[in-house]
Amino acid sequence: MAELNRPDRRRCTRCGREDEWNESNHNWTIAGDEGRPFCLHEWNINGTHNPIVKPEG
Numbered sequence: 001m002a003e004l005n006r007p008d009r010r011r012c013t014r015c016g017r018e019d020e021w022n023e024s025n026h027n028w029t030i031a032g033d034e035g036r037p038f039c040l041h042e043w044n045i046n047g048t049h050n051p052i053v054k055p056e057g
């Protein structure tokens with residue numbers, strides 16, 4: 001059975017801004033001061049992150 005591997009942190013590949021997943025309000029919160037307010041963020045979990053973890057063996 002596959003397990004959900006939800007990322008709890010994401011980072012913008014353009015400006016370096018980091019977000020943290022907030023469990024209580026189920027939303028991303030800004031983790032750092034880095035980043036530009038008008039950046040069209042390209043999160044490093046987009047496309048490359050595989051949310052499904054296949055069990056080994």
Ligand SMILES: [Zn+2]
Pocket residue numbers: 012013014015016017035036039040041042
């Ligand atoms: Zn950005």
